[in-house]
Amino acid sequence: xxxxxxxxxxxxxxxxxxxxxxxxxxxxxxxxxxxxxxxxxxxxxxxxxxxxxxxxxxxxxxxxxxxxxxxxxxxxxxxxxxxxxxxxxxxxxxxxxxxxxxxxxxxxxxxxxxxxxxxxxxxxxxxxxxxxxxxxxxxxxxxxxxxxxxxxxxxxxxxxxxxxxxxxxxxxxxxxxxxxxxxxxxxxxxxxxxxxxxxxxxxxxxxxxxxxxxxxxxxxxxxxxxxxxxxxxxxxxxxxxxxxxxxxxxxxxxxxxxxxxxxxxxxxxxxxxxxxxxxxxxxxxxxxxxxxxxxxxxxxxxxxxxxxxxxxxxxxxxxxxxxxxxxxxxxxxxxxxxxxxxxxxxxxxxxxxxxxxxxxxx
Amino acid sequence: xxxxxxxxxxxxxxxxxxxxxxxxxxxxxxxxxxxxxxxxxxxxxxxxxxxxxxxxxxxxxxxxxxxxxxxxxxxxxxxxxxxxxxxxxxxxxxxxxxxxxxxxxxxxxxxxxxxxxxxxxxxxxxxxxxxxxxxxxxxxxxxxxxxxxxxxxxxxxxxxxxxxxxxxxxxxxxxxxxxxxxxxxxxxxxxxxxxxxxxxxxxxxxxxxxxxxxxxxxxxxxxxxxxxxxxxxxxxxxxxxxxxxxxxxxxxxxxxxxxxxxxxxxxxxxxxxxxxxxxxxxxxxxxxxxxxxxxxxxxxxxxxxxxxxxxxxxxxxxxxxxxxxxxxxxxxxxxxxxxxxxxxxxxxxxxxxxxxxxxxxxxxxxxxxxxxxxxxxxxxxxxxxxxxxxxxxxxxxxxxxxxxxxxxxxxxxxxxxxxxxx
Numbered sequence: 020x021x022x023x024x025x026x027x028x029x030x031x032x033x034x035x036x037x038x039x040x041x042x043x044x045x046x047x048x049x050x051x052x053x054x055x056x057x058x059x060x061x062x063x064x065x066x067x068x069x070x071x072x073x074x075x076x077x078x079x080x081x082x083x084x085x086x087x088x089x090x091x092x093x094x095x096x097x098x099x100x101x102x103x104x105x106x107x108x109x110x111x112x113x114x115x116x117x118x119x120x121x122x123x124x125x126x127x128x129x130x131x132x133x134x135x136x137x138x139x140x141x142x143x144x145x146x147x148x149x150x151x152x153x154x155x156x157x158x159x160x161x162x163x164x165x166x167x168x169x170x171x172x173x174x175x176x177x178x179x180x181x182x183x184x185x186x187x188x189x190x191x192x193x194x195x196x197x198x199x200x201x202x203x204x205x206x207x208x209x210x211x212x213x214x215x216x217x218x219x220x221x222x223x224x225x226x227x228x229x230x231x232x233x234x235x236x237x238x239x240x241x242x243x244x245x246x247x248x249x250x251x252x253x254x255x256x257x258x259x260x261x262x263x264x265x266x267x268x269x270x271x272x273x274x275x276x277x278x279x280x281x282x283x284x285x286x287x288x289x290x291x292x293x294x295x296x297x298x299x300x301x302x303x304x305x306x307x308x309x310x311x312x313x314x315x316x317x318x319x320x321x322x323x324x325x326x327x328x329x330x331x332x333x334x335x336x337x338x339x340x341x342x343x344x345x346x347x348x349x350x351x352x353x354x355x356x357x358x359x360x361x362x363x364x365x366x367x368x369x370x371x372x373x374x375x376x377x378x379x380x381x
Numbered sequence: 382x383x384x385x386x387x388x389x390x391x392x393x394x395x396x397x398x399x400x401x402x403x404x405x406x407x408x409x410x411x412x413x414x415x416x417x418x419x420x421x422x423x424x425x426x427x428x429x430x431x432x433x434x435x436x437x438x439x440x441x442x443x444x445x446x447x448x449x450x451x452x453x454x455x456x457x458x459x460x461x462x463x464x465x466x467x468x469x470x471x472x473x474x475x476x477x478x479x480x481x482x483x484x485x486x487x488x489x490x491x492x493x494x495x496x497x498x499x500x501x502x503x504x505x506x507x508x509x510x511x512x513x514x515x516x517x518x519x520x521x522x523x524x525x526x527x528x529x530x531x532x533x534x535x536x537x538x539x540x541x542x543x544x545x546x547x548x549x550x551x552x553x554x555x556x557x558x559x560x561x562x563x564x565x566x567x568x569x570x571x572x573x574x575x576x577x578x579x580x581x582x583x584x585x586x587x588x589x590x591x592x593x594x595x596x597x598x599x600x601x602x603x604x605x606x607x608x609x610x611x612x613x614x615x616x617x618x619x620x621x622x623x624x625x626x627x628x629x630x631x632x633x634x635x636x637x638x639x640x641x642x643x644x645x646x647x648x649x650x651x652x653x654x655x656x657x658x659x660x661x662x663x664x665x666x667x668x669x670x671x672x673x674x675x676x677x678x679x680x681x682x683x684x685x686x687x688x689x690x691x692x693x694x695x696x697x698x699x700x701x702x703x704x705x706x707x708x709x710x711x712x713x714x715x716x717x718x719x720x721x722x723x724x725x726x727x728x729x730x731x732x733x734x735x736x737x738x739x740x741x742x743x744x745x746x747x748x749x750x751x752x753x754x755x756x757x758x759x760x761x762x763x764x765x766x767x768x769x770x771x772x773x774x775x776x777x778x779x780x781x782x783x784x785x786x787x788x789x790x791x792x793x794x795x796x797x798x799x800x801x802x803x
Binding site for chain 2: 043044045046048049050053056221223224225227228229231233250251254255257258259261262263265266268283286347350353354355
């Protein structure tokens with residue numbers, strides 16, 4: 020399951036989680052050096068949906084500049100004291116000005132421009148200092164910088180104002196993982212130009228931190244990394260179920276809905292997923308996991324759990340003794356027994372959204 | 382027996398205080414006259430999980446009723462406690478929104494086993510956990526509050542159970558009574574030869590003498606950071622109040638009123654500590670102010686524990702295997718560890734006592750915990766207590782970038798220390 024540090028720095032989920040950790044309060048003794056937190060930055064928003072101002076869209080249409088009408092950057096960081104807002108987008112690779120990703124990048128460049136306050140939903144009367152920051156593996160940074168420059172010129176030529184932009188590289192070395200910052204980013208974040216160590220690693224250990232955001236079906240990942248993230252998602256779903264069964268007072272019936280389980284496992288991010296396909300994919304893998312867990316539970320304690328199509332998984336706790344046996348079966352089960360690289364086969368229920376009630380005890 | 386006066390005949394708070402005051406004075410008198418003694422009056426401080434239901438008298442009665450414990454109200458905050466097995470147990474008083482004190486004069490072992498079973502059968506009830514760090518701060522208060530000539534008692538307990546000694550795996554499994562804070566120093570004919578660091582001794586001396594020496598001793602021998610018991614000398618007479626790391630408090634003074642004052646003092650600090658740790662450590666995603674409903678941001682801070690010295694490979698492996706390979710483990714965690722190298726694992730698991738999610742990174746150098754919103758602050762205090770006791774007595778803990786010790790010190794600031802009879 021271990022990935023090499025070089026593979027990791029190209030993984031957008033690792034990149035996102037690394038950025039989130041750099042903005043967490045941590046003591047100097049930590050292996051993670053939270054440079055962004057120390058410079059006053061905190062997480063302002065995760066994957067916010069930002070719309071382009073209507074007049075900018077009209078100009079783009081008129082000038083035939085391809086630009087997304089709404090974007091969802093991975094994370095926005097805020098330094099309240101200096102009223103700085105940094106819009107971060109994590110990328111596995113750089114891309115060219117003619118690629119399909121360029122339309123997203125143009126919109127992101129506008130979000131960091133003079134209209135940033137309006138786009139971020141902030142008071143327009145108070146000035147703010149915005150920066151668009153692409154996070155890429157260090158070898159891709161020069162290419163990314165070049166693309167940014169071309170895209171900025173295109174937009175400005177078309178009469179569309181853009182903001183400041185930088186590319187930060189992630190670099191793996193023996194002592195750990197560093198961020199490599201250019202002059203613009205160094206000035207903005209108050210860091211040194213060049214390499215800044217952010218994750219100290221122990222020999223032989225994988226440098227990744229605990230994942231705050233464990234899964235995102237919309238990003239491009241290697242098969243290994245996708246399987247790792249799926250495992251973390253499953254472990255978190257599993258922990259929600261163990262917690263609910265452990266807290267229940269038998270006799271009772273528990274009801275688990277994929278929406279609630281996925282929301283629990285993603286700190287509430289699942290309900291903000293707007294990509295219908297991705298949402299369906301998430302429900303599908305959740306059903307795959309739950310199917311295996313229910314099978315394991317029923318083989319140890321027959322007729323304890325079942326799936327009610329269009330509704331949820333129901334688990335009956337008939338008595339205290341029954342509850343303890345079932346808990347044993349549920350805790351013994353491990354998602355390691357599943358093929359995490361395989362896509363779950365489609366089922367008749369994939370299109371059925373379950374109701375959005377809270378995980379409830381009836 | 383203590384029940385010359387039947388507890389069920391006590392119907393007022395005043396009568397209860399008088400009863401326990403009488404019991405306390407009688408114990409000291411028996412001790413002076415070297416007569417056979419009945420059990421000391423003792424208190425168990427229990428933490429109940431935060432929730433609207435338990436804030437009412439009915440809710441509290443229902444919570445304990447679920448585990449066969451009957452709470453019969455005496456007034457708004459005081460209850461007469463019985464159950465089928467032990468009959469009359471004593472009295473319970475809500476000392477703060479989340480802390481219940483159970484007062485009893487039952488035999489120590491009998492009461493200890495009963496409380497242990499109660500706590501272990503309920504995810505809504507936990508011990509109050511006083512870590513070595515918390516005791517360190519309380520000790521400083523003892524030195525300020527007591528005359529330097531008063532006698533006090535400290536007990537230090539550290540047992541490196543993961544420092545593998547072949548055939549001693551039983552040490553890593555939780556014992557039936559859950560705590561073993563009383564040092565067993567007697568020689569035993571069947572005592573096995575154990576070769577691992579195990580410190581367990583009590584120190585009785587004048588407050589001033591210990592005050593002068595303790596810090597120097599701690600800097601030379603780390604297990605002396607693992608304070609597991611501390612006596613607050615009584616403010617009104619001889620003896621004092623022995624606080625244990627699992628919230629047990631034995632009244633070895635002549636006054637129950639003084640005992641209760643000390644409980645209130647420590648409970649106020651602990652309640653403040655719970656609130657501070659939860660406010661800072663709970664991870665959740667909340668709406669950003671800018672655009673409610675659209676922007677989500679992470680709030681919270683990780684809990685970090687750093688060891689003084691890195692664990693060796695064998696100890697690290699044993700810690701992970703014993704904690705996650707056994708249902709009954711000292712840390713009471715559940716999860717399937719994801720190995721990320723020889724000395725690193727991630728666990729997206731559950732605090733098996735309170736049944737709340739908990740995400741952990743364990744390495745040879747320490748531990749990082751993410752406590753999702755709603756997970757009780759007690760999880761943090763139990764984690765720090767157990768790490769000091771079983772892994773590294775001098776481990777440093779932080780919530781975010783703030784030292785845990787500082788949070789305890791701030792929680793103790795301004796808490797009134799006063800005699801509060803009833």
